[in-house]
Amino acid sequence: MGKGTGISKAVAIGIGVLTVSSLCCLVLMAVMYKIQIDKYPPVNPPLPSKPPVLPTGLPPSLRLPDNVIPESYKVFLQPYFYPAITNNYTNQSFAFTGNSTVRIKCMTDSKTVFLHVLDLNVTTVEVRKSDSNVKLSLGGYRIHRNESNFLEIQLKDVMSGNETYYDIFTEFEGELQNDLTGFYMSQYTEKVKGDEDEDVDQERFLATSLMKPTDARKVFPCFDEPALKAEFEITVIHRPDTTALSNQKGAPDTTEIDGEEWVVTTFPKTPIMSTYLLALTVSDFTFVSKSSAIRINIYGRSEAINAGHADYALEITEKILNHYQKLFELKYSLEKIDQIALPDISVGAMENWGLISYQESGLLIDKNMASTFDQERVATLIAHELAHQGAAVLRMLATFIGDEEAFMKGIKTYLSKFQFQNVVYKDLWECLKQETSKDVEAFMSTWIKEVGYPVVTIITQTGELTQEQFLLKQSWGHGIAWQVDIRYFVSSDFVVKQDLLKVNGPVRRPHFQIEKKDEWLLANVDCAGFFRVNYDEENWNKLHMQLERNHEVIPLINRGQLIDDAFNLARASRLNVTIALSLTKYLINETEYIPWESALKNLDHLILMFDRSEVYGPITKYLRKQITPLYKHFEEYTKNGTIPEKHTDQYNQVNAISVACSHGLSSCITMASGLFRDYRNGTNKIHPNLRKEIYCSAIAAGDEDDWEFAWNEYQRATAPAEKDKLRYALSCTKEIWLLNRYLQYTLDPSKIRKTDMVSTINYIAKNVAGQPLAWDLLRQLQKEQDENDQDIAAQALEQVIERTEANIEWVKENKQLVKDWFIGEM
Numbered sequence: 001m002g003k004g005t006g007i008s009k010a011v012a013i014g015i016g017v018l019t020v021s022s023l024c025c026l027v028l029m030a031v032m033y034k035i036q037i038d039k040y041p042p043v044n045p046p047l048p049s050k051p052p053v054l055p056t057g058l059p060p061s062l063r064l065p066d067n068v069i070p071e072s073y074k075v076f077l078q079p080y081f082y083p084a085i086t087n088n089y090t091n092q093s094f095a096f097t098g099n100s101t102v103r104i105k106c107m108t109d110s111k112t113v114f115l116h117v118l119d120l121n122v123t124t125v126e127v128r129k130s131d132s133n134v135k136l137s138l139g140g141y142r143i144h145r146n147e148s149n150f151l152e153i154q155l156k157d158v159m160s161g162n163e164t165y166y167d168i169f170t171e172f173e174g175e176l177q178n179d180l181t182g183f184y185m186s187q188y189t190e191k192v193k194g195d196e197d198e199d200v201d202q203e204r205f206l207a208t209s210l211m212k213p214t215d216a217r218k219v220f221p222c223f224d225e226p227a228l229k230a231e232f233e234i235t236v237i238h239r240p241d242t243t244a245l246s247n248q249k250g251a252p253d254t255t256e257i258d259g260e261e262w263v264v265t266t267f268p269k270t271p272i273m274s275t276y277l278l279a280l281t282v283s284d285f286t287f288v289s290k291s292s293a294i295r296i297n298i299y300g301r302s303e304a305i306n307a308g309h310a311d312y313a314l315e316i317t318e319k320i321l322n323h324y325q326k327l328f329e330l331k332y333s334l335e336k337i338d339q340i341a342l343p344d345i346s347v348g349a350m351e352n353w354g355l356i357s358y359q360e361s362g363l364l365i366d367k368n369m370a371s372t373f374d375q376e377r378v379a380t381l382i383a384h385e386l387a388h389q390g391a392a393v394l395r396m397l398a399t400f401i402g403d404e405e406a407f408m409k410g411i412k413t414y415l416s417k418f419q420f421q422n423v424v425y426k427d428l429w430e431c432l433k434q435e436t437s438k439d440v441e442a443f444m445s446t447w448i449k450e451v452g453y454p455v456v457t458i459i460t461q462t463g464e465l466t467q468e469q470f471l472l473k474q475s476w477g478h479g480i481a482w483q484v485d486i487r488y489f490v491s492s493d494f495v496v497k498q499d500l501l502k503v504n505g506p507v508r509r510p511h512f513q514i515e516k517k518d519e520w521l522l523a524n525v526d527c528a529g530f531f532r533v534n535y536d537e538e539n540w541n542k543l544h545m546q547l548e549r550n551h552e553v554i555p556l557i558n559r560g561q562l563i564d565d566a567f568n569l570a571r572a573s574r575l576n577v578t579i580a581l582s583l584t585k586y587l588i589n590e591t592e593y594i595p596w597e598s599a600l601k602n603l604d605h606l607i608l609m610f611d612r613s614e615v616y617g618p619i620t621k622y623l624r625k626q627i628t629p630l631y632k633h634f635e636e637y638t639k640n641g642t643i644p645e646k647h648t649d650q651y652n653q654v655n656a657i658s659v660a661c662s663h664g665l666s667s668c669i670t671m672a673s674g675l676f677r678d679y680r681n682g683t684n685k686i687h688p689n690l691r692k693e694i695y696c697s698a699i700a701a702g703d704e705d706d707w708e709f710a711w712n713e714y715q716r717a718t719a720p721a722e723k724d725k726l727r728y729a730l731s732c733t734k735e736i737w738l739l740n741r742y743l744q745y746t747l748d749p750s751k752i753r754k755t756d757m758v759s760t761i762n763y764i765a766k767n768v769a770g771q772p773l774a775w776d777l778l779r780q781l782q783k784e785q786d787e788n789d790q791d792i793a794a795q796a797l798e799q800v801i802e803r804t805e806a807n808i809e810w811v812k813e814n815k816q817l818v819k820d821w822f823i824g825e826m
């Protein structure tokens with residue numbers, strides 16, 4: 001998760017983590033799938049290659065040697081920038097200077113020390129023995145200006161390896177750059193009153209940090225590997241009228257240096273942590289705050305704070321903290337939690353200990369402009385960042401134990417006992433063991449040890465049962481056995497039966513054997529278990545027939561699961577893709593969100609694989625046919641500018657509009673264009689929930705004037721949620737020249753902020769008309785020499801590839817089949 005927190009729509013639903021348990025199953029699958037992809041990355045299309053970096057001798061690996069271990073750091077940093085330039089005599093400066101004293105424990109007799117440093121000039125290096133403060137004589141030091149980022153210190157004296165402590169002192173200077181990594185500079189504008197009381201835009205500056213994954217080395221020389229944890233004592237010296245924040249609660253004090261006034265903010269020592277969790281900001285932001293069990297501060301641009309845009313986040317943070325505290329009977333040991341909304345950050349959010357950074361749209365909400373989804377997104381993001389709990393199988397464990405109270409009690413004991421230590425699952429089992437007689441450790445051990453999750457295959461005629469590791473590409477893992485708790489029922493008898501599968505061999509004969517000819521079996525009832533299920537083709541067909549006869553016989557969550565399992569099994573070449581496709585036919589009668597979302601997500605993937613080919617036409621026609629009743633189901637609300645009451649219906653209304661309009665349902669396009677015309681005439685009646693889709697549809701159907709209007713609205717809008725919707729909608733145009741213009745805008749930070757560059761290019765690349773343009777641009781960027789932009793462009797490229805990634809073999813094998821199927825349905 002190097003790119004920070006991504007919250008999927010399915011997760012965002014209904015503050016997913018906290019309330020909607022029925023969705024957990026699908027969500028978990030998505031999370032585990034992501035882990036799977038990270039571990040076994042898809043094969044990417046060939047890229048224009050960079051010149052290879054040749055390995056050059058010592059030290060043999062890029063890892064730091066283990067002759068010394070860092071214990072604690074004492075770091076002083078002094079950034080020189082002013083938050084605003086108010087007269088012509090002030091010279092802005094982005095330089096910073098600092099010094100750092102790191103205490104190390106020497107493990108083997110040594111004459112060298114390696115640290116990390118990048119983009120800093122190191123001006124002084126001294127090594128002293130800690131207890132006596134005696135200086136060791138230095139042979140010299142040098143920075144390896146290659147990918148190792150090593151600062152190599154050579155000593156004439158030997159450091160003794162019997163765990164003796166030494167202090168390494170460095171002085172250094174660097175520059176705050178506008179590159180979103182390390183300690184970086186960000187610019188934004190604030191409206192202030194001019195001489196004649198008119199509104200004037202004033203340029204503002206702030207410094208903030210993103211050390212993840214390995215950029216602490218750009219701020220001060222350090223042992224920049226996650227395992228080399230230490231305590232950090234930070235002091236920041238900054239201009240008056242600015243506030244410095246860090247993981248701990250700062251104590252500011254004013255002082256005079258060279259005749260100038262400065263503020264010195266000292267932060268108490270942090271607990272032992274990795275370098276990448278350090279966080280720093282220096283800004284003229286203001287804040288709102290609340291003291292409940294713990295002090296909660298939310299920082300942002302003063303314009304946004306004054307307009308009340310942080311109030312929702314403040315309220316919800318308190319609620320979420322209280323909820324966690326009640327749920328787990330925990331006291332937060334932190335003195336404060338600062339959350340800050342940054343105009344420029346390259347990840348959605350970064351959960352630094354005690355100081356959490358967000359993109360503005362992740363934390364700030366204009367209640368008048370925001371949709372219910374925007375509010376949920378903020379709430380979910382905050383809940384996620386505060387929870388830090390990435391233990392997803394717990395729900396299944398709770399089902400296995402069967403006694404929720406016992407489960408919660410065990411969890412509570414565990415959390416309060418091991419609050420500040422790294423999670424050790426064994427301890428959790430110990431706590432749970434005291435509450436239940438079941439063998440928790442045996443049940444869970446395979447789930448923790450093995451990668452991914454299993455697929456259980458049931459041959460209903462014989463009752464044969466097998467389990468394998470589910471993988472999309474690699475050959476499937478045999479010989480791995482999860483303990484799987486199978487709940488199932490058959491169509492003649494709706495009593496849920498349970499069977500624990502713990503076989504380590506391939507085949508097992510349990511009780512469920514289907515004898516009657518038209519009887520079917522459904523396993524993993526209500527999705528209580530964390531695995532996929534495959535059946536023999538006959539059972540799949542019977543389930544498909546049941547869906548068409550009366551889909552409500554099958555539990556709602558399982559309707560979604562059947563579709564999701566079938567498509568994933570088809571992509572892994574374990575099921576004929578036509579079976580997966582035929583499960584979507586019944587959707588013409590379906591109005592519930594979960595099955596629709598599951599089908600759309602999977603069909604979307606199919607469209608991505610096929611969209612340049614002739615399969616695209618028939619898919620579009622099929623989807624248009626299937627979505628029409630759902631669109632009509634919500635049409636009265638949509639036209640009235642209102643939304644249904646039920647939460648999942650609201651999501652489904654958005655899906656209906658999005659799919660209907662983008663696949664050419666004329667009544668949908670007419671509706672969208674009409675509402676947009678009213679908006680252009682001065683009355684925006686579109687409900688905030690529906691704006692993203694309706695703007696997009698209207699611009700797709702509209703002309704250059706519509707696009708220009710939306711662009712002007714985008715520039716004028718101040719609420720981040722509304723801005724995001726317009727920014728997305730601008731990518732929906734079908735006109736090549738407008739898409740090209742928009743792409744050029746993404747390279748101009750005065751038009752599209754750097755923080756939004758990647759996602760905007762992504763939006764454009766998702767548009768069939770925009771895809772080739774985005775590719776060309778990215779190739780061109782890669783050739784250019786500007787390093788910062790290259791980095792960001794490479795990031796964008798990565799994401800685009802992820803989206804358009806297609807299994808070439810699979811497409812080749814299934815193209816005709818898929819095409820014939822859709823043509824048959826036309």
Ligand SMILES: *[C@@H]1O[C@H](CO)[C@@H](O)[C@H](O)[C@H]1NC(C)=O
Binds near residue numbers: 086087088
């Ligand atoms: C800075 O100088 C420009 C012209 O050189 C002048 O127009 C402007 O008012 C000055 N600004 C301040 C804040 O003195």
Ligand SMILES: *[C@@H]1O[C@H](CO)[C@@H](O)[C@H](O)[C@H]1NC(C)=O
Binds near residue numbers: 089090091
């Ligand atoms: C700002 O820079 C100018 C030219 O480089 C210099 O003459 C002036 O003294 C500087 N002012 C301050 C306050 O340092």
Ligand SMILES: *[C@@H]1O[C@H](CO)[C@@H](O)[C@H](O)[C@H]1NC(C)=O
Binds near residue numbers: 076098169237
């Ligand atoms: C480090 O810098 C700070 C601030 O400039 C200074 O007060 C302190 O004495 C320096 N530390 C050492 C050991 O020189």
Ligand SMILES: *[C@@H]1O[C@H](CO)[C@@H](O)[C@H](O)[C@H]1NC(C)=O
Binds near residue numbers: 056143145147
């Ligand atoms: C990096 O450069 C130094 C010379 O400054 C060289 O000794 C070292 O082997 C290089 N390391 C790598 C990994 O390229």
Ligand SMILES: *[C@@H]1O[C@H](CO)[C@@H](O)[C@H](O)[C@H]1NC(C)=O
Binds near residue numbers: 160162163164
């Ligand atoms: C480590 O060894 C040095 C000399 O080799 C000695 O002076 C010192 O007392 C020893 N320290 C400890 C903690 O044993």
Ligand SMILES: *[C@@H]1O[C@H](CO)[C@@H](O)[C@H](O)[C@H]1NC(C)=O
Binds near residue numbers: 174
């Ligand atoms: C580092 O030193 C070089 C050479 O003296 C200088 O040009 C550069 O500006 C310095 N960089 C910083 C960040 O101070």
Ligand SMILES: *[C@@H]1O[C@H](CO)[C@@H](O)[C@H](O)[C@H]1NC(C)=O
Binds near residue numbers: 548549586588
């Ligand atoms: C839709 O429902 C009707 C009536 O219940 C049924 O006759 C029809 O077969 C269903 N269509 C599909 C495709 O499931």
Ligand SMILES: *[C@@H]1O[C@H](CO)[C@@H](O)[C@H](O)[C@H]1NC(C)=O
Binds near residue numbers: 576577578
């Ligand atoms: C998949 O099913 C279709 C008919 O539904 C059939 O024509 C095709 O041969 C099957 N493919 C495989 C690989 O079994």
Ligand SMILES: *[C@@H]1O[C@H](CO)[C@@H](O)[C@H](O)[C@H]1NC(C)=O
Binds near residue numbers: 636637640642
């Ligand atoms: C739509 O508006 C009409 C007229 O105002 C009203 O009668 C109808 O109930 C509304 N429908 C919905 C679904 O809000």
Ligand SMILES: *[C@@H]1O[C@H](CO)[C@@H](O)[C@H](O)[C@H]1NC(C)=O
Binds near residue numbers: 677678681
């Ligand atoms: C909206 O503006 C269009 C021209 O852009 C005009 O034809 C139309 O009558 C206007 N509609 C309303 C309701 O004002």
